[in-house]
Amino acid sequence: MSQTQLPIRAVIAPVTPLQQNCTIVWCARTLKAAVIDPGGEVPRLMRALADQGLTLEKIWITHGHMDHAGGAAELKRLTGVPIEGPHRDDQFWIDQIQTSGERYGVPEARNFEPDRWLEDGDRVTLGETEFEVYHCPGHTPGHVVFFHREARFAQVGDVLFQGSIGRTDFPRGNHQDLLDSITLKLWPLGGDVRFVPGHGPMSSFAAERRSNPYVSDLAIEAQTIAGPDYAIPKNTSPG
Ligand SMILES: [Zn+2]
Numbered sequence: 227m228s229q230t231q232l233p234i235r236a237v238i239a240p241v242t243p244l245q246q247n248c249t250i251v252w253c254a255r256t257l258k259a260a261v262i263d264p265g266g267e268v269p270r271l272m273r274a275l276a277d278q279g280l281t282l283e284k285i286w287i288t289h290g291h292m293d294h295a296g297g298a299a300e301l302k303r304l305t306g307v308p309i310e311g312p313h314r315d316d317q318f319w320i321d322q323i324q325t326s327g328e329r330y331g332v333p334e335a336r337n338f339e340p341d342r343w344l345e346d347g348d349r350v351t352l353g354e355t356e357f358e359v360y361h362c363p364g365h366t367p368g369h370v371v372f373f374h375r376e377a378r379f380a381q382v383g384d385v386l387f388q389g390s391i392g393r394t395d396f397p398r399g400n401h402q403d404l405l406d407s408i409t410l411k412l413w414p415l416g417g418d419v420r421f422v423p424g425h426g427p428m429s430s431f432a433a434e435r436r437s438n439p440y441v442s443d444l445a446i447e448a449q450t451i452a453g454p455d456y457a458i459p460k461n462t463s464p465g
């Protein structure tokens with residue numbers, strides 16, 4: 227399928243000192259846009275929307291970490307559009323956004339109240355198109371992933387990175403939950419799916435199944451054989 231026929235388009239705008247991959251996606255037909263994970267730098271995001279001639283319709287949040295969600299309250303205040311996501315199990319993270327913002331050099335980060343909590347299997351609409359929602363706990367308990375089936379495109383937040391996976395050493399993080407989220411929720415969507423991770427370059431599910439040291443098919447097989455004593459490679463991925 228050529229780019230011009232795709233029902234959605236996307237641009238990535240890294241924000242905050244943590245270089246979080248805020249993503250602007252839009253319905254190609256209506257130019258209605260969603261900002262996924264507006265961690266901060268809201269004026270810059272507003273300019274990017276205007277530059278592309280887009281009308282903001284939704285704010286979508288993968289999980290409640292400050293670098294992903296710190297600008298959601300401000301973006302909603304300026305535009306009046308609803309905040310959808312994450313899953314309600316991330317409420318305790320959203321309640322700490324302002325505190326972590328002060329700690330990590332994003333003093334304008336604010337807590338917020340989502341207009342809609344998301345569940346596994348939900349659908350979220352954008353203009354004349356829609357995305358599927360998958361609940362993928364492990365990095366945080368309420369993490370969700372946004373997937374556009376026809377475009378073979380996913381925004382996976384801090385679940386999966388090129389060559390790495392999300393940290394699970396935070397409160398209520400769980401390594402096995404994360405592995406299950408990746409292998410049981412993401413892999414079945416198809417190897418040809420290209421994804422934007424929360425940090426770093428894009429990749430595809432097929433590439434990660436081949437070479438990701440944590441979740442390649444070989445790594446998963448080794449963990450299954452060796453059980454819980456398998457030495458997990460040291461995870462140095464960003465927040
Ligand atoms: Zn992050």
Ligand SMILES: [Zn+2]
Pocket residue numbers: 289291365384465
């Ligand atoms: Zn995170």
